[in-house]
Amino acid sequence: MFCRNCGKELIGTPEICLNCGARPLSGTSFCPGCGAPTTPLTEICTKCGARVAKAVGEKTWKPTTAGILGIIAGAVGVIIGIMVAALGTIAGAVLAFLGIGGAVAGIAAIPLVIGIVAIVGSIYALRRRIWGLALAGSICSLLCVWFLGIPAIIFVIMGKSEFK
Numbered sequence: 247m248f249c250r251n252c253g254k255e256l257i258g259t260p261e262i263c264l265n266c267g268a269r270p271l272s273g274t275s276f277c278p279g280c281g282a283p284t285t286p287l288t289e290i291c292t293k294c295g296a297r298v299a300k301a302v303g304e305k306t307w308k309p310t311t312a313g314i315l316g317i318i319a320g321a322v323g324v325i326i327g328i329m330v331a332a333l334g335t336i337a338g339a340v341l342a343f344l345g346i347g348g349a350v351a352g353i354a355a356i357p358l359v360i361g362i363v364a365i366v367g368s369i370y371a372l373r374r375r376i377w378g379l380a381l382a383g384s385i386c387s388l389l390c391v392w393f394l395g396i397p398a399i400i401f402v403i404m405g406k407s408e409f410k
Contacts, residue, residue, distance in 0.1 A: 247259060247270065247278055247279075248270075248276055248277065248278050248279070248280065248281035249263040249265065249266060249268070249270045249273065249276065249278075250270060250271055250272065250273035250274060250275060250276050250277075250278055250284075251263060251266050251268040251269075251270070251272060251273030251275060251276070252265050252266040252268070252273070252275075252276070253275065253276035253281045253283070254266070254281075255281060256270055274286040274288075277291040277293065277294060277296060277298055278296065278298065279291060279294045279296030279298075280293050280294035280296065282294065284298055305374070305408060306405060306408065308401040308402075308404045308405035308408075309371045309372065309374050309380070309401065309402060309405040309408055309409070310371075310372060311397070311398075311401050312368070312371045312380070312384055312397070312398040312399075312400075312401035312402045312405065313368040313369065313370075313371035313372035313380075313398075314368070314372070315368075315384075315387065315394045315395075315397055315398040315401075316364050316365070316367060316368030316371060316383050316384050316386075316387040316394070316395075316398045317364075317365055317368045317369070317372075318391070318394055319361075319364055319387035319388075319390040319391040319394040319395055319398065320360075320361045320362065320363075320364030320365035320368060320383070320386065320387055320390060321361065321365065322361070322390050322391050323357045323358070323360050323361025323362075323364055323386070323387075323389070323390030323391070324357075324358055324361035324362060324365070325361075326357045326361070326390070327354055327355070327356070327357035327358025327359075327360075327361055328354075328358065330353060330354040330357065331354035331355075331358070334353065334354050357390065360386045360389050360390060361386070361390055363382060363383060363386040364383050364384075364386035364387040364389075364390055364395075365383070366379070366383060367379050367380050367381070367382050367383010367384060367386060367387075368380070368383045368384070368387065368398070369383075370383065371383060371384065371398075371402055371405075374405075374408050374409050374410060375409065375410055376409070377402070377406055377409035380402050380409065381399070381402050381403070383398075384398035384399045384401075384402045385399060387399075
């Protein structure tokens with residue numbers, strides 16, 4: 247492997263090039279397969295035939311928007327879960343004589359967990375990491391607030407190519 251920034255040969259797959267200090271795949275000047283000079287538009291190296299991955303991907307607004315929508319919907323889900331838990335303790339005291347007071351705590355956990363998953367998945371959408379988790383977060387945001395969750399799902403799916 248060769249550093250795409252400085253063209254020096256690397257041993258293994260290091261996180262940082264010891265010659266230039268950049269991430270090995272962050273540049274566009276050299277082929278990672280043979281170290282030959284390339285341009286930012288090069289897709290296949292003419293010297294060795296290796297596919298040259300685009301180091302600088304275009305970032306669109308789609309995953310960012312999906313992340314913001316998902317965080318808002320997830321926060322609503324967490325707030326609903328906290329409210330149900332608070333009301334559940336009051337209702338639990340009243341319903342204790344019927345023997346169903348414990349069910350209220352279980353009901354409160356559902357929107358709370360779904361809201362937390364929506365927030366975590368949306369953070370991954372903002373960072374453009376782990377597409378599956380970002381999709382799961384947007385699906386959970388659908389369960390929290392449907393009119394925010396639907397566009398979040400669509401934008402995560404449309405922005406799949408931007409995820410690592």
